[in-house]
Amino acid sequence: MSQRYEIRLSGAGGQGLILAGKILAEAAAIYENKNATQSQSYGPEARGGASRSEVIISDGDIDFPKASALDLLLCLTQEACDKYVGDLKADGLLIIDSRFVKDIPEGTFRITRADISKIAEEKVGRSVVANMVALGVIVAATRIVLPDSAERAISGRVPRGTEELNVKAFRLGLQAVNGK
């Protein structure tokens, strides 16, 4: 891992990207004793509209907390992909929901495609946990945090009574990458 690892989770409002970002930051900062920040940019809409959540993970101090040269970009919508792919480093990683992002721009970056929303709907039965599936895909593809740290952070952050459901979604995301 480089000293400073910049992540942007992007999609639409209501997809739970802010929560996913906080879980990723918590896994790194609390359970793996690194430094991490999470911030977001969102519009007035509670649902729909563009949404982005950014996580910086570092071994050192983090001064500027916003992502500008991305090591990892997650896109759950085509709109988000078109808008943000230019911020990805030349050797960065693009993770996309293969159902919604069809048109992938040219670039030297690596790409991981996963059936994120499809897994949430068909294998968990709840489309709202797509954010946790995405988290699983991210952890499997990058190893930025250990799966165990992420699961502990998930259990601490999701609404009481939904821990199992969310962890299940996360594990399916892990398998979607590891299984390939």
Add this chain to the structure above:
Amino acid sequence: MERVDYDKYLRTSRIPHIWCPGCGHGIAMKSILRAVDHAGWTKENTVWVSGIGCSGRITGYVDFNTLHTTHGRAIAFATGIKLANPKLNVVVVTGDGDGTAIGGNHLIHAARRNLDITVVLLNNNIYGMTGGQCSPTTPQGAKATTAPYGNMERPFDIAGVVAACGGNFVARGTVYHVNELEKLMRQAFLKHGFSFIEVMSPCPTAFGRRNKMKNAIVMMEDLKERSVSVKKAKDLTDEEREDKIVNGVLLDRDKAEYTDLYRQLIEQLRGS
């Protein structure tokens, strides 16, 4: 009437007060002090809060912890005091400009919350201190310095508004009917929960003069002539009731009080 030692409750060094000859506010203040005396409230457990205007000056004259606050906000300040120390008795004195225009929002919400404070609104139908501008209770057609051709707007029935918003006790009286006013005032001060009393109080200087009521006596007679009881008002048509002053108890009930509910929440959270 019971004998009351008023000096005990007054800052005699601050008297004479600034109210004009013929103003009804002095009578209202006496009525409030008699109710405080009857309720047994003391300097140790009672706080008075007022806003801006002629009514607001009352806090300068009574010898308690007194807050003379910003225009319209007396109830909001009182809310903070009561919540921080629910043992205190909190009296708010406001006017028709202070309490129904700039402070109208605070009034309806305090009633809705049913916070245990007592609000006395001295309604003289005019902005007296600033020189006779039109207020939300100035009657339609009446003249004011900002309504030189007569007021076009319909006035608030402010006691009716408050009764519709909530609270446990709402009443209206006049400074002409002092005995009845004292009875209503006592009920308001003894009631647990939000209580509101509208007191019709003449302003000869800023209202009467411009509205064909030459002096205080004429204004007092007007209060007398236009007053009807709540009971009698029920038999009147809307048209007949139009310019009447409906006196008496408009609302009297015992819904749960806000600080009691909050204390229960604290006990529940701390117990678990």
Add this chain to the structure above:
Amino acid sequence: MGTEDKSVPRLLTGNEAVALAAIEAGARFFAGYPITPSSEIAETLSRELPKVGGVFIQMEDEIAAMSAIIGASLAGARTLTATSGPGFSLKQEAIGYACETEVPCVVVNVMRGGPSTGMPTLPAQGDVMQAKWGTHGDHPAIVLCPERIDDAWELTIRAFNIAEKFRTPVILLLDEIVGHLTEKLVLPLKKQPKLFDLPQNVSKEGYLPYRFDGEYPPPLIPVGQGVPYHVTGLLHDETGFPTNDPDLAERNARWLVDKVENHKDELADVELDEVDGCDILVFAYGGCARSARGAVRMAREKGLKVGLFKPRTLWPFPEKELQEAAKTAKRVVVAEMNLGQMAHEVEWALGRSIPVELHSKLGGEPILPTEILATIEGRD
């Protein structure tokens, strides 16, 4: 995320840290009104205050919230409210009342884009001058501004201390960057602030709530303790009763400002980073200080001698500290998310003896470290 388990590192937003630090500082009353981007402070306190026997209330508007905390403070509670630009504008009426009546309280303003409704979810630093001059008339202003989560925690506690000691409202000025940034808080802090102990046993005999001649104001005896003093927003004498005596009125007005200005040294609070012998001094505060740190580091890697001056107390302005830090500087760069509100103050404090360059950005995106670097290098 609750008040329990204080020693376990936690991941919190700046807003959550302010709310929990307020409870740590003994705050037991909050009145507020929903507004982005400060609402998490109200939400956190609505959940946590009743657990410690405190009271949370959502008022009908911003002015009512400000008025309610003044009332609660007079009744003996440590109090705060939180808002953002439009709400801060509304609160100015009651902030002036708290200044004139010398009632301690803490007002949190999480700055968003302005003017008017502006940009509710995006950061700016356009309320810096409003925090000083927002309410009418001459009045005191004490304004603290955190950059990081540990700052937010420490300055919240410091805000309550100062408010009580000086008996005046203290403004805790965050920006959206700091309020909404989630990061790790490890307690106790390296510099754990101590709570100010109010002098005990204040004599009720001959109590003058508004003495003008002390070093600090006398502690406030709460209402309802049998000391029937008067509180008014009118200029008043030392008893609290209104006065039209020109001499007394002037003494009252001067006292309010002097009690703060006479303690500038005590209130000054700055963080310095390699300012000794610097050629270029960068001045930044709040969320922008984070960008400035990145820029300063890059500049040093390029061999430039750059120092960073970060005020944590914005008002009273730490001019002496700035003059000292800028002694060797040939240029000063101010980075802020407004059109130069502090840059003017910096210029004035340095007597226009050193060129002051402003790097300002509006529009809601934080200033990038590379952008400040360009100004440091004179490339823009």
